[in-house]
Amino acid sequence: MKVIAMILAGGKGERLYPLTRDRAKPAVPFGAIYRIIDFSLSNCVNSGIRKIYVLTQYKSLSLTRHIQHGWNILPNKLGEFVHVISAQQRIDEHWYRGTADAVFQNIYTLEQERPDLVLILAGDHVYKMDYKRLIQFHLDNKADLTIPVIEMGKGSSKEFGVVEIDQSYRIIGFTEKPPKPETIPDKPGSILVSMGIYVFNTELMVRRLIKDAKTDSQHDFGKNIVPSMVKSDRVFAFPFESGSKEGAYWKDVGTIDAYFEANMDLLSPEPTFDLFDPDWPIYTHEESYPPIKIVLTDKKRGKSYGIALNSIISPGCEIKGGKVGNSLLSPGVKVEAYAEVDSSILLNEVKVGKEAQIRRTIIDKGVRIPDGIKIGFNVEEDAKKFTVTESGIVVIPRWIRM
Amino acid sequence: MVKILVVDDEEHIRLLYKQELSEEGYEVILAENGKECLRKLDEENPDLVILDIRMPVMDGIETLGKIINKKKDIPVILNTAYSSYKDDFMTWAAEAYVVKSYDLAELKTKIKEIIDRKKESS
Numbered sequence: 001m002k003v004i005a006m007i008l009a010g011g012k013g014e015r016l017y018p019l020t021r022d023r024a025k026p027a028v029p030f031g032a033i034y035r036i037i038d039f040s041l042s043n044c045v046n047s048g049i050r051k052i053y054v055l056t057q058y059k060s061l062s063l064t065r066h067i068q069h070g071w072n073i074l075p076n077k078l079g080e081f082v083h084v085i086s087a088q089q090r091i092d093e094h095w096y097r098g099t100a101d102a103v104f105q106n107i108y109t110l111e112q113e114r115p116d117l118v119l120i121l122a123g124d125h126v127y128k129m130d131y132k133r134l135i136q137f138h139l140d141n142k143a144d145l146t147i148p149v150i151e152m153g154k155g156s157s158k159e160f161g162v163v164e165i166d167q168s169y170r171i172i173g174f175t176e177k178p179p180k181p182e183t184i185p186d187k188p189g190s191i192l193v194s195m196g197i198y199v200f201n202t203e204l205m206v207r208r209l210i211k212d213a214k215t216d217s218q219h220d221f222g223k224n225i226v227p228s229m230v231k232s233d234r235v236f237a238f239p240f241e242s243g244s245k246e247g248a249y250w251k252d253v254g255t256i257d258a259y260f261e262a263n264m265d266l267l268s269p270e271p272t273f274d275l276f277d278p279d280w281p282i283y284t285h286e287e288s289y290p291p292i293k294i295v296l297t298d299k300k301r302g303k304s305y306g307i308a309l310n311s312i313i314s315p316g317c318e319i320k321g322g323k324v325g326n327s328l329l330s331p332g333v334k335v336e337a338y339a340e341v342d343s344s345i346l347l348n349e350v351k352v353g354k355e356a357q358i359r360r361t362i363i364d365k366g367v368r369i370p371d372g373i374k375i376g377f378n379v380e381e382d383a384k385k386f387t388v389t390e391s392g393i394v395v396i397p398r399w400i401r402m
Numbered sequence: 403m404v405k406i407l408v409v410d411d412e413e414h415i416r417l418l419y420k421q422e423l424s425e426e427g428y429e430v431i432l433a434e435n436g437k438e439c440l441r442k443l444d445e446e447n448p449d450l451v452i453l454d455i456r457m458p459v460m461d462g463i464e465t466l467g468k469i470i471n472k473k474k475d476i477p478v479i480l481n482t483a484y485s486s487y488k489d490d491f492m493t494w495a496a497e498a499y500v501v502k503s504y505d506l507a508e509l510k511t512k513i514k515e516i517i518d519r520k521k522e523s524s
Contacts, residue, residue, distance in 0.1 A: 094471075107467075111491045210495045214474045 003051070003135060004115040005044045006106070008099055009037060009123030010057030010087065015255045018387055018397035019364060024056065026123030027063035028259070029347050029365075031266055031275055032312045032328045034284045035066050036253065037123045041082065042282045045073075047131035049119060050080035053109060055102050057087045057095060063123075070285020085109065098219035104209040110202060118205055120198040120221065126262055126273065127250040128280050129197075129240065137238045138199045144233040146199045147171065147226065149192045150240040150248050157181035159254075160193035161222045163237050171235040176223045194222060195240060195250060204233065249273040256389045260362060263328055263345050267310055289316025289331050297321030297337040304337045322352065336371070344376070364398040373402065404517055405429045407448035409439040409465070410481075411457040415502075419452065422506050423513075436460025440468055448476070450516060452509070453496070455482040463492045470495055477516045481509060 013025025020028060026037035037054070044052050052074075056063055064084050074080035085106060087095060096102040103110075103120065110118065117138070119131060129148065138146040149163050162181040164173030173182060174194070181191045198221060208225055217224040229235050241248050249272040253259040265271055275282060292313050294306040297320055304321035311324050314331040321337030332349040335341055339352045345362045352358060352369045359376030363369065375382060375394055382388050387395040396402075406428045408419045420430045431446050433439040435457045442448070451469065455462035466478055477497040480487070485501050487493050498512045 107491050206491045207494060210470075210491075213470050214495070216474065 001117065001135075001139075002113075002115040003049050003117045003119060004110075004113050005049050005052045005119040005121055005131075006103060007037065007040050007044075007052065007054045007121045007123045008102055009054050009060075009063060010096055010102055011124060012058050013124065016253070016259060018395055019256070019259070019362070020059070022059065022398055023062035024059045024123075026054075027059075027066055028124075028253075029330060030126065030253070030259075031263065031282075032314045032330050033286065034282060035063075035070075036126060037063065037066070038070075038282055038284045039126050039128070040121045040123055041067075041071060042280070043127075043129050043131060044119075044121070045283065046280055047129075049131055050074050051113065051115070052082045053106070054082065054084045054123065055087075055096075055106060056084055057102070060084075060086055066285050070283070073283065098217075098223070099221045100209055100212055100225050101219035103205075104213050104219070107206065107209070110206065115202050118200045118202050120200065122196050122252070125195070125197075125250060125252050127195075127240075128273070128277075131199075134197075134199060134238050138236070141169070141236045142234065143199075143236040144201050144204045145226070145229055145235045146238050147235065148195045148197045148240050149237040150195055150250055151184070151187075151190050152193050154181060154183055154189050154191055156193070157191055161196070161226065163192045163194055165192065165237045169237050169239070171230050171237050174227050174230045174235075176227070192237060194226070196222065196252070198226075208233075256362070256387070256393055256395060257391050260345065260360075260389075260391075260393050264326070264343070266312060266328070267326060286315075287331065289314075291315060292317050294319045295321070306335075330365075342376075360392060361394040361396060363396045366398060367396050367400055368402065369396075370402050403427070403429045404450070405431065405446065405448040406513070407431050407433060407439065407442055407446065407451045409433045409436065409451060409457070409462070410454040411435055412454075415454075419506070423510075426510060426513075428513075434459075436462060436465030436468070439465055440472065443469065443472060443476070449520070450513065451476060451478045452481050452513075453478050455480060455484070455487055455493075463487070463490060466495055467492055477520065479509070479512055479516070 009026040011025050013020040027035050030036045067084050071082040158177050161176045163171055164182045166172050184190045251262045253262050296305045306319035306321050308324040310326050312328045316332040317329050319335045322335030322339035324341045326343045327341050329346045330348040333346045334351045336354040338355045341358045343360045344358050347365045349366045350363045353371035355372045356369045357374045361376045379392055382394045410416050416432045423430045433442050437460045453462045479498045480496040481500050483502045497516050500509050
């Protein structure tokens with residue numbers, strides 16, 4: 001059984017702006033040392049799917065570099081690889097018009113590989129899934145298409161494709177983002193939503209993609225391909241819970257608030273989504289850094305101990321007399337004396353100057369926070385200079401001079 | 403009158419098709435390769451394309467992909483001396499695949515079928 005994965009990594013991620021100002025959404029850092037795409041890639045590798053294409057499009061430099069540096073780990077000689085395919089305009093002289101178009105435009109790649117099954121993944125979801133079980137389920141049901149689904153509250157129907165199934169898990173209805181969704185029988189408050197992941201029998205997928213390419217549609221899996229296949233083909237729903245061993249944690253970190261929350265989730269002592277799982281390692285690109293250093297300074301105002309509480313701290317971080325709490329620090333972050341960082345996400349090489357106070361703030365790579373500055377305490381003031389979300393999270397973009 | 407664009411790099415084939423299909427009552431226009439085909443598609447707005455596969459400049463399979471993106475609803479009949487391309491995914495985008503033969507009967511039948519179907523649906 002030959003399976004290839006195609007990871008769609010071309011979305012703009014506009015709602016994650018300014019984190020996506022200089023990078024595609026899958027390349028946005030997550031969990032201190034990872035990029036969002038590392039989760040889908042790690043799932044593939046851990047599931048034994050090791051022919052992986054990453055389809056990129058907008059702002060792909062950072063993503064391509066990350067994959068070249070961090071994911072050059074599969075032996076090509078054994079037919080295993082992670083290849084980045086940028087939009088080539090081989091068929092069409094446009095950017096991809098939708099998710100289905102992205103795959104259709106790469107039909108020549110499928111042609112060369114001729115897999116039995118194609119696994120279509122999103123490059124911007126945070127979750128763990130054993131795709132082996134998904135594929136087994138697909139084969140057991142003699143399905144043409146299988147879609148992992150997850151149970152959610154009725155209220156979230158406007159964000160997802162809502163699935164209706166029969167007793168055998170066959171999908172009998174699929175509606176993209178309905179205001180009034182079909183709820184699960186005997187669970188009136190819940191719906192089953194599509195996770196935007198698909199296993200297709202290759203030949204049938206190609207036929208359906210061609211048919212779609214020849215019609216006026218949005219060329220989108222969720223909006224066009226799936227609803228039409230539900231009518232004509234064997235489409236099944238794979239309950240996500242049965243493919244994940246630690247409960248159903250799945251996040252499409254679509255907004256800054258969701259991104260912030262998902263990062264903060266990792267700070268729980270035993271999070272549902274655990275990075276410290278020896279059976280399901282998450283791989284990434286790691287540069288060499290010196291070890292973490294948390295030390296005291298002994299200057300004008302007397303001794304100041306470096307402290308980090310309830311936080312995730314990466315290699316290369318130096319906390320020299322500052323205090324860090326409830327935060328995630330990416331590699332190479334420096335926090336100087338008397339500075340305080342609380343409930344914040346500091347990305348690579350951020351430097352927080354002396355006596356600065358940072359609260360509920362995401363600071364993008366390389367930003368230097370001057371001595372004595374306060375951020376996250378006065379929404380109105382912060383909003384004059386930075387992006388501030390609905391729930392009051394401040395985002396300080398890259399390259400800013402403060 | 404139904405307008406057919408015949409794309410083939412061999413001149414004698416183009417002339418033969420032009421003569422035979424004109425006798426069937428079609429208006430026939432010609433192109434030597436895929437690139438010329440795409441240009442004529444814009445200029446002449448044909449109702450159907452008969453497309454060879456092995457051609458210089460731009461082959462029929464690449465051309466077919468571009469036709470779909472340019473004009474979604476224009477039917478294409480692939481017409482080649484080889485049956486081996488039938489496995490190529492992109493050839494599945496054609497309305498029909500007819501292997502070349504000295505006798506154009508099969509090709510003519512397919513053309514008629516497709517034109518009739520098109521008339522019905524419009």
